[in-house]
Amino acid sequence: MTRFAHFWRKSVDGRAAILYLLPSVILFSVFVFYPMFRTIYLSFFLTDQTGNAAIMVGFENFMYLLGSSEFQNSMKATGLFVLYTVPITIILALFFALLANEKLKGIGFFRTMYSSTMGISVAASSVIWLFMFNPSIGMFNRLLSVFDFPQIQWLLDPEWALISVAISTIWMNLGFSFLILLGGLQNIDEHLYESSRIDGAGYFYRLRRITLPMLSPTLFFIITISLINAFQTFGQIDILTKGGPSQSTNLIVYSIYREAFINYQFGTASAQAVILFIIILIVTILQFKLGERRVHYQ
Amino acid sequence: MNLRKMLKSSMFWMLILTVAILTACSNSDSSSDNNDSSSTNDTSSNSDGNKESGSEEAGKVSIEFWHAMSGTGQESIDAIVKGFNESQDKYEVKAEFQGSYEESLTKLRGVGGTKDAPAITQVFEVGTKYMIDSGYIEPMQKFIDEDNYDLSQLEENILNYYRVDGELYSMPFNSSTPVMIYNKDAFEAAGLDPEKAPETFAEVIDAAAKLKTDDMYGFSMLTYGWFFEQLVATQGGLYVNEDNGRSGDATEALFNGPEGLNVFNFLDTMNKAGTFGNFGTNWDDIRSAFATEKVAMYMDSSAGVAGAITNAPFEVGVAYIPHADEVQRNGVVIGGASLWMSKGIAEEEQEAAWEFMKYMTTPEVQAQWHLDTGYFAINPAAYDEQIVKDKWEEFPQYKVTVDQLQDTVPGLATQGALISVFPESRQQIVTALEELYQGKDPQEVLDKAAEGTNRAMEIANKTKQ
Known part of the structure; x- marks a missing residue:
């Protein structure tokens, strides 16, 4: 007791x-x-039409997926999409944040403008982009024809569709990345710049030696978030291409949605979700192992 | 100093304002969504409480009707519902738009079979088998028998599709078939007879080659499984085995046989010759391509005829869909949707739903529906109504769609396939078509689609209880 x-x-x-x-x-x-x-x-079952687990199949769903060319294609598209969107978004956002961090008259206006895409929902902006990409009446093709360039089937040509979706995604994500990076820049101590200026350091020297190292925790955060977001992209795919043409924009999350809610195959859809989970987990662990070493915390 | 401070703060407020406006804009979507779903879960209370309690006192039975019609279809449904509500004082129907056919079916899966389910749901034709198997529904036949309703007044070719094992499970409502729509002015410019549209695949290929100009493609078809099914059926080809899935659960796709290959070769020939325009999977895109003279002939639903005539700045012709040269034309399969009665709801609600369905099939209502939307009147007596006669006089194109349906040879092919995994199979066809347009071999892409459909059917049959 x-x-x-x-x-x-x-x-x-x-x-x-x-x-x-x-x-x-x-x-x-x-x-x-x-x-x-x-x-x-x-993910270990086949489901009936109402989505209840019906037959236990063990790892068959996974085996089927790993052998299916459709799923491999979907993984490839997702990888390409991440490569297209993440680096460009962050570089552009960093560029705009550096510009907007200058102390100029009316800079608030530009800060508002650069971050404004954050306030528009994915659905609304996708619809706007859909109109701009329209093959017959879209703005882009009109512009091309004004300058006598050949017309591009933005969302209908498998070569272009993923790039088109990536362009609109970069635009959508720019605002958020910009805002976070700007916040990071504003947090850097003014004295550091002052003393380096007294020592006669030029702009690019200060950028490389002060700004980037001091910004690295923010950069690390935004890279991680952007990567995960890019892997989970869904809204713009659903509205712009529905995974087509020829599956070229069938990213994993869209493929999961289609499997579960159009084909009612919750088993294979869950198996895909598990695989996506493992991929994101590995990428994030790698990032923490490799990336965090370079991060400079104050 | 002061000025700068003021500027700074005004910038700040502007930012807040912009963000507020933008989020308000994007929020208005989601909040109206919320309203939708809350009102579907709980019809009687909250928002329109006043009106509600008034009608409750009068002892009215109020039911929900989920539909998937937007645009002119929605306006027309609202008018029909209003007409019904005013025509009697026992029942009140509330029409609610639930998104596309796929979306509304997904929503129904959440409430199907419970007392929260809508009394009437509109489900697209390829969901027929799914609905029968789901156990959510009360077969229409029960009410027809109890009420001695005379089915013979309805269009036989439409009933054929929805009749399974001799029983009618749902009430046909909006029915459409595919047609070929063409630009008469372009036909004239190309030296073709604008009053005689090409009828066979070879004739279409020829005409497309003549019609092709720098800005205009000869022929186009929406990348959608439905049109492929129709082009197979008009050759008398079956989509799946077991008599198109009507004498048992289908186990094997047959659409990769000679008839399906004919269709793919037909499209492939034009695509390789550069006379075929690919406008993707979106109905609006292909329609605007036709209206802006980017394509001279295309396949559309009969429900698109009205829009094509009003939007095009040129003379529009409507023709039967083409068929392979070596076979007789069989005709078309009914597309569109039908109305399903829910099981598990109160008896008086079912009664109200049945009364409403009877109202919907009267010639007067059907005549108006046909003219508003271009869908068929499921009650052919509607075609004798004066307003329809006047309209046909003015636009003879409307009549073509009805003629095509009535010329259809009844048979297993034109009755349409019955499989529960149709949405998935259509997806496979879309992929096959897209790969075809990228230059892959017709037989190879078709076989791949058939394989995918077979697997889907196998899983569906295995997991069926």
Whole structure:
């Protein structure tokens, strides 16, 4: 008995900690862990038309996916899409943030403009881009014909479709990346620049030696977020191309949606979701292992 | 100093304002969505509480009707529902737009079979098998038998599609068939007879070559499985085995046989000759291409005829869909959607739904529906109504669509295939068509689509309870 009382008294901190963690544990369980385990469970089954697990098939869904050319194509498209969008978005956002960080009259106007895409929902902006890409009446093809360039089938040509979607995605994501990077820039201590200026350092020297190292935690954050976002792109695909033409824009999340809600194959859809989860997990771990070394925390 | 401060703060407020406006804009979408879903879950209370309680006192039975018609279709449905509500004082129908056919079916899956389900749901033709198997619905035949409703007044060719094992499961509503729409002015300019549209694949290929100019393609077809199904059916070809899935659960796709290959070769020939224009998978894109004279002939739904005539600045011709040269024309399969009665809801709600469906099939309502939308009147007596006669006088193109349907040879092919995985199979066809347009071999892409369909059917049959 005394032993128990002893234990009880010693573990008071632990018990308090559990109590404090309880709300987030409950919320995470309901909205993250339960769906996640349910997905993993379903990925081992074939489901009937109402989405209930019907036949246990073990790893057959995974084997089927890994051997299917459609899924390989979808992985390839996702990889390309990440490569097209993430670096360009971040470089552009960094460029705009550096510009907007200068102290000039009316700079607030430009800051507003550069970050404005953040305020437009993916659905709304996709519809606008859809009109601009339209092959018969779209703005881009009109412009091309004004300058006598050959017409481009933006969303209909498999060679162009992914690039077109990437262009619109870069535009959509620019505002958010810009805002985060600008915030990071504003946090850099003014004194650092002042003393380096006294030492006679030029703009690019200061950029390389002060701005980028001091910005590296923000850059690291935005790269991680952008990567994960790019892997999970869905809205613009659904509105602009529906995964076509010839599956060239069938990114993994869209493919999951199609498998689950158009074909009602929740088993294979869940298996795809599990594979996507593993890929993002690996990419993020790699990033933390390799990228974080270069990050300079104050 | 002060001025700069003022400028700075005004910039700040501008930013806040812009963000507020932008989020308000994007939010208005989602909030109206929320309204939609909340009102579907809980019809009687909240927003229009006043009106509601008034009608409750009068003892009215109120039911929901989920549909997938936007644009002119939605306006017409709202008018029909209003007409019904005013025609009697026992029932009240509320029409609710639920997004595309796919979207509304997905929503129905959430409430199907419970008392929250809408009394009437509009489901597209390829969802027929799915709905029958789902257990969400009460077969229409039950009410027809109880009420001694005379089915013979409805169009036989349309009933054929929705009749399964001799029973009618749903009430046909908006029915359409494909047609070929062409630019008469362009025909004249190319030296073709604008009153005689090409009828066979070879004739279409010839005409397309003559019509092709620098700005205009000869022929186009929406990249959509439905048109492929139709071009196979008009040759008498079956889509799947087991008599097109009507005598048992289909297990094997047949569309990669000679008839399907004919269609793919037909498209391939024009594509390779550069006379075929690919305008993608979006109905609006291909329609605007026709209206802006980027393509001279294209395949559309009969429901698109009205729009094509009003939007085009030139003379529009409507013709039967083409068929392979070596076969007789069989005709077309009914497309569109039908109305399904829910199971698990109160009896008086089912009664209300049945009354509404009867109202919808009256010649007067059907005549108006036909003229508003270009869909068929499922009650052929509607074609004798004066307003229809007047319209046909003015636009003889409308009549072509009805003639094509009534000329159809009844048979397994034109009855249409019945499989539960149709949406997936159509997806496979879309991919096959897109690959064809990229220059792949017709037989190879068709076989791949058939393989995908076979796998989907196999899983569906295996997991069926």
